[in-house]
Amino acid sequence: MKVWQLTYPHNLQHVTSPDLKRGEDKVKVKVTKALLTESDVAVYSGAVKVKSPFIPGRFAIGQVTEAQEDSFIKKGERVYLAGTTEDECAPDGLNVAGETVDGFYRDFVLAGVDDVYPLPSSVSDEAAFLIDAIAMAEHVVDEMNIQVGDHILVAGGGLYGNILCQILIYHRAVPILADNNQDRLARAKRSGIYYTFPNDDTLKSRVLDVTGGKFADGAVYLAFSNRTEPSVIFPLVKRDAHVAFCSLTHKPLHVNLEHALKNNLTIKGITESREFVSTAINLLANKAVNFSEFPFRSFREEELPVLLEKYANIFESNAYLPEEFDVIKFIF
Numbered sequence: 001m002k003v004w005q006l007t008y009p010h011n012l013q014h015v016t017s018p019d020l021k022r023g024e025d026k027v028k029v030k031v032t033k034a035l036l037t038e039s040d041v042a043v044y045s046g047a048v049k050v051k052s053p054f055i056p057g058r059f060a061i062g063q064v065t066e067a068q069e070d071s072f073i074k075k076g077e078r079v080y081l082a083g084t085t086e087d088e089c090a091p092d093g094l095n096v097a098g099e100t101v102d103g104f105y106r107d108f109v110l111a112g113v114d115d116v117y118p119l120p121s122s123v124s125d126e127a128a129f130l131i132d133a134i135a136m137a138e139h140v141v142d143e144m145n146i147q148v149g150d151h152i153l154v155a156g157g158g159l160y161g162n163i164l165c166q167i168l169i170y171h172r173a174v175p176i177l178a179d180n181n182q183d184r185l186a187r188a189k190r191s192g193i194y195y196t197f198p199n200d201d202t203l204k205s206r207v208l209d210v211t212g213g214k215f216a217d218g219a220v221y222l223a224f225s226n227r228t229e230p231s232v233i234f235p236l237v238k239r240d241a242h243v244a245f246c247s248l249t250h251k252p253l254h255v256n257l258e259h260a261l262k263n264n265l266t267i268k269g270i271t272e273s274r275e276f277v278s279t280a281i282n283l284l285a286n287k288a289v290n291f292s293e294f295p296f297r298s299f300r301e302e303e304l305p306v307l308l309e310k311y312a313n314i315f316e317s318n319a320y321l322p323e324e325f326d327v328i329k330f331i332f
Helices: 038-045 131-143 159-170 182-190 203-211 230-236 258-262 274-285 301-316 323-327
Strands: 002-008 011-016 026-035 060-066 078-081 084-086 094-096 108-112 116-118 151-155 174-178 195-197 216-222 237-246 266-270 298-300 329-331
Touching: 011 301, 026 078, 038 301, 060 108, 084 274, 116 274, 131 159, 131 237, 131 266, 131 274, 151 159, 151 203, 151 230, 159 174, 159 182, 159 216, 174 203, 182 195, 195 203, 203 216, 203 230, 216 230, 230 237, 230 258, 298 301
Parallel strands: 151 174, 151 216, 174 195, 216 237, 237 266, 298 329
Antiparallel strands: 002 011, 026 060, 026 108, 026 329, 060 078, 078 116, 084 094
């Protein structure tokens, strides 16, 4: 079996590993495509510490090559591999692929039957890589108890922010997207998101205009690729509102809680959404989101080290990662 092994930061090598032997209640999956994300770049660069040697790769799809005869997962099925799985022996009860346990940059993986999700033919490979973003959006809606007509401020306009706004619209809420990247705001407009504003000194007055002077009913801060000071959202929501902070990894955030305490806000932290994966697949199958504005680029497996190094250099310079970073996939 071939794996991409990280021996130390900025050093990814293609090596041979012993073949995997399937055990009871497991399926063997041939990885066909994997995604490159900010969390993978953070591991590669050393910003997220892992114990070497380590296999990165947070998200992937594949084809089942071995399964028990009586399993509901069948040989030959195209499946989405869960990036987060339960493990009672783990410190927080969870394993995160490519972060706390070996990830998906390899030929084959073994997975529990509950940790692979068959993909309907109506969900393309490209669409499957939106599952985590949609699952996170559904998690936000559930945790924040968002109701029809609620105005929700979303700080961060990348792929996850764009998808979150679309899911809010699907649930008949009113998203207000704030970001300082004009390309992201323009892309959001083309995706059908009506209220898109710069995250600057004018944001308060714009939120008041949209809500009729009543502030937002809730807010979400997306930590990945977001340079805005997190506590800026607290004065823009109503008293007793819910505020969520979302990240793909355990990203350190320094947050001033003065306004949160003053306004009796409820704060939620969301870094994984495994309970909403099936819901996300159903939403994709029903064409509930529009991702036509996001470029999908395919690369051969051999280009993985070069791409990771390119993005790590951008990441370490504290510059914005290119928007297509969120949707780059690798074909094995």
